[in-house]
Amino acid sequence: MENTDLQDYSHKRFNILTGEWVLVSPHRAKRPWQGQNEAVNNEKRSSYDETCYLCAGNTRINGEVNPKYDDVFVFTNDFAALQSDSPTFSINDALLIAESETGICKVICFSPDHSKSLADMNAKDIQKVVLAWQKEYKTLAENPNINYVQIFENKGAVMGCSNPHPHGQIWSQSTLPNEVDKKNTQQLNYYNKNKSSLLGDYLTQELEKQERIIYENDAFVVLIPFWAIWPFEVMIVPKRHMANILKMTNDETLKYGEAIAVLTKGYDKLFNTSFPYSSGIHQAPTDGNENNHWHWHMSFYPPLLRSASVKKFMVGYEMFGSPQRDITAETAVKMLRNLL
Amino acid sequence: MENTDLQDYSHKRFNILTGEWVLVSPHRAKRPWQGQNEAVNNEKRSSYDETCYLCAGNTRINGEVNPKYDDVFVFTNDFAALQSDSPTFSINDALLIAESETGICKVICFSPDHSKSLADMNAKDIQKVVLAWQKEYKTLAENPNINYVQIFENKGAVMGCSNPHPHGQIWSQSTLPNEVDKKNTQQLNYYNKNKSSLLGDYLTQELEKQERIIYENDAFVVLIPFWAIWPFEVMIVPKRHMANILKMTNDETLKYGEAIAVLTKGYDKLFNTSFPYSSGIHQAPTDGNENNHWHWHMSFYPPLLRSASVKKFMVGYEMFGSPQRDITAETAVKMLRNLL
Numbered sequence: 001m002e003n004t005d006l007q008d009y010s011h012k013r014f015n016i017l018t019g020e021w022v023l024v025s026p027h028r029a030k031r032p033w034q035g036q037n038e039a040v041n042n043e044k045r046s047s048y049d050e051t052c053y054l055c056a057g058n059t060r061i062n063g064e065v066n067p068k069y070d071d072v073f074v075f076t077n078d079f080a081a082l083q084s085d086s087p088t089f090s091i092n093d094a095l096l097i098a099e100s101e102t103g104i105c106k107v108i109c110f111s112p113d114h115s116k117s118l119a120d121m122n123a124k125d126i127q128k129v130v131l132a133w134q135k136e137y138k139t140l141a142e143n144p145n146i147n148y149v150q151i152f153e154n155k156g157a158v159m160g161c162s163n164p165h166p167h168g169q170i171w172s173q174s175t176l177p178n179e180v181d182k183k184n185t186q187q188l189n190y191y192n193k194n195k196s197s198l199l200g201d202y203l204t205q206e207l208e209k210q211e212r213i214i215y216e217n218d219a220f221v222v223l224i225p226f227w228a229i230w231p232f233e234v235m236i237v238p239k240r241h242m243a244n245i246l247k248m249t250n251d252e253t254l255k256y257g258e259a260i261a262v263l264t265k266g267y268d269k270l271f272n273t274s275f276p277y278s279s280g281i282h283q284a285p286t287d288g289n290e291n292n293h294w295h296w297h298m299s300f301y302p303p304l305l306r307s308a309s310v311k312k313f314m315v316g317y318e319m320f321g322s323p324q325r326d327i328t329a330e331t332a333v334k335m336l337r338n339l340l
Numbered sequence: 341m342e343n344t345d346l347q348d349y350s351h352k353r354f355n356i357l358t359g360e361w362v363l364v365s366p367h368r369a370k371r372p373w374q375g376q377n378e379a380v381n382n383e384k385r386s387s388y389d390e391t392c393y394l395c396a397g398n399t400r401i402n403g404e405v406n407p408k409y410d411d412v413f414v415f416t417n418d419f420a421a422l423q424s425d426s427p428t429f430s431i432n433d434a435l436l437i438a439e440s441e442t443g444i445c446k447v448i449c450f451s452p453d454h455s456k457s458l459a460d461m462n463a464k465d466i467q468k469v470v471l472a473w474q475k476e477y478k479t480l481a482e483n484p485n486i487n488y489v490q491i492f493e494n495k496g497a498v499m500g501c502s503n504p505h506p507h508g509q510i511w512s513q514s515t516l517p518n519e520v521d522k523k524n525t526q527q528l529n530y531y532n533k534n535k536s537s538l539l540g541d542y543l544t545q546e547l548e549k550q551e552r553i554i555y556e557n558d559a560f561v562v563l564i565p566f567w568a569i570w571p572f573e574v575m576i577v578p579k580r581h582m583a584n585i586l587k588m589t590n591d592e593t594l595k596y597g598e599a600i601a602v603l604t605k606g607y608d609k610l611f612n613t614s615f616p617y618s619s620g621i622h623q624a625p626t627d628g629n630e631n632n633h634w635h636w637h638m639s640f641y642p643p644l645l646r647s648a649s650v651k652k653f654m655v656g657y658e659m660f661g662s663p664q665r666d667i668t669a670e671t672a673v674k675m676l677r678n679l680l
């Protein structure tokens with residue numbers, strides 16, 4: 001049974017994976033908006049753009065020429081935030097503390113077709129992207145200097161994406177970034193105490209309740225987590241307990257592609273626009289350990305709130321206090337589920 | 341002596357106040373930008389706008405009429421994210437955890453003049469805002485249901501501000517938000533161990549080094565913290581150890597106004613635009629304890645990176661990993677210091 005207090009009164013919800021809280025203000029969803037409207041570009045792009053540095057056969061800024069690739073194409077980021085060959089140093093000067101950090105950053109084109117996004121691709125096409133993620137994760141994991149691999153996508157100009165060609169990124173590095181470190185700790189504590197997977201147990205609970213599930217197939221569940229921050233934040237969780245994406249069978253990679261296809265198509269229908277988001281996969285570190293406490297998952301953080309042009313601003317209170325949302329996870333689930 | 345590795349190679353810096361890291365990629369500052377440009381509105385506003393719900397004498401959405409105020413005007417937010425009269429409840433259903441949260445949200449107009457921002461006001465005018473912050477903090481602190489008071493400002497449309505009339509907000513609540521909780525823990529641990537103020541000791545170190553100081557007067561230092569996230573993030577720190585803003589003498593409130601005036605005017609000169617930011621004051625909880633481990637401070641988080649229209653996007657890697665910056669704190673200090 002749904003708890004109606006959660007739909008009526010301000011409250012905070014606990015994120016079991018990070019150990020942090022989100023403030024929820026359901027009564028505030030009807031507040032009028034007089035603020036900034038985002039520019040919306042619903043123009044159809046052409047399949048090939050000669051000025052695009054990601055299209056097949058084109059020359060990138062550093063002079064390299066992209067191959068005439070057929071499906072997925074991966075290369076090392078020309079302006080990588082992490083360098084693989086920088087010196088090792090460490091600063092421990094009283095309250096000034098710093099450590100060198102090395103890494104490898106890659107770009108992955110999802111399709112040679114400039115006009116597409118994941119939402120326009122079918123499960124089989126997306127499976128090819130998944131297989132490429134697996135391959136990159138595997139190679140990077142073998143590198144002794146790489147202990148974590150962050151796979152992500154920024155989609156849409158409003159998400160800082162500087163090129164509409166369908167692509168994502170992979171930043172890998174020697175230590176765990178903040179968000180991963182939090183999830184590592186929470187999952188490890190739970191695993192040590194309960195000898196079971198934190199996210200797996202949560203999934204069981206959600207499948208019983210059926211209040212926040214958007215979609216499921218044999219291998220994956222698409223849901224809005226109880227503690228979601230962004231208005232239409234969604235998580236894709238494998239049903240089987242797996243520490244990282246390498247553990248997927250070939251059939252599961254297709255099921256995963258299917259889950260991504262269903263979700264992204266639903267997103268596009270929500271506000272009748274190519275739905276912007278940042279998505280990312282959180283999974284076990286590549287430090288050589290088993291990391292059995294990890295249950296990998298993919299999250300989507302979309303900024304839109306009410307329409308293609310009105311987004312949620314995570315500013316002020318959110319920066320200095322806690323994340324805050326108006327529309328509840330349960331309301332957002334109903335809106336999305338109706339579109340699949 | 342400046343450490344040149346920090347200006348040349350990717351590294352991470354430790355935030356002593358939150359216990360988290362920021363990734364710094366100085367070599368990446370020259371990466372070209374083909375992404376979204378923000379709309380810039382440098383039009384001068386008039387001193388009075390009859391459609392503005394914050395101007396003196398105007399009627400707000402709920403029918404209330406603003407008084408003909410002369411300097412500062414405070415009222416309870418018409419669409420508050422926190423309610424003061426909602427029921428108390430708590431959900432502890434295995435991995436679904438939630439708590440009711442009550443609070444009071446206020447809006448504070450900094451001036452009746454619709455055309456102004458803090459950057460257009462002098463130290464004496466800003467002092468009136470500071471005195472109002474003190475008064476609100478005091479009143480809210482006396483309320484037994486309020487254990488923390490978050491004072492903040494969202495400035496500029498790009499920061500989700502829905503009305504250009506100079507104003508800030510005060511959200512107060514029964515528990516500590518995430519960011520405050522982190523700073524509470526870090527300061528308490530340090531205080532217990534060293535019997536001195538974490539931020540006070542950091543300030544001493546920075547005043548010796550003189551590498552990240554932008555401005556100082558008798559009572560305040562304006563600096564870019566070693567671990568700053570946003571390109572031009574700045575912190576205003578009182579020289580005396582004070583847990584909250586009530587501890588300021590009358591003279592110190594003027595000195596504080598002066599520090600804000602100098603900084604915001606410098607900001608406006610940087611990209612020749614009314615500089616957007618979210619600012620906020622972190623200070624001791626209002627839980628009735630001494631909280632002597634707290635050293636209050638004000639931070640400014642501005643989104644702009646290279647010009648009035650190119651901002652830093654905290655997306656993708658930043659959402660899933662750690663915050664990331666290109667231009668170093670030390671470079672940003674030099675740019676800002678030259679403008680004061």
Ligand SMILES: O=P(O)(O)O[C@H]1O[C@H](CO)[C@@H](O)[C@H](O)[C@H]1O
Pocket residue numbers: 035312313314315316317318324494500501502
């Ligand atoms: O309260 P406002 O100005 O309407 O709203 C703004 O500030 C709030 C507090 O930082 C945020 O939650 C909103 O997303 C933002 O648009």
Ligand SMILES: O=P(O)(O)O[C@H]1O[C@H](CO)[C@@H](O)[C@H](O)[C@H]1O
Pocket residue numbers: 154159160161162375652653654655656657658664
């Ligand atoms: O790497 P890109 O696409 O040039 O840049 C984009 O993604 C990065 C990783 O999320 C962010 O650090 C940048 O702020 C954003 O503009």
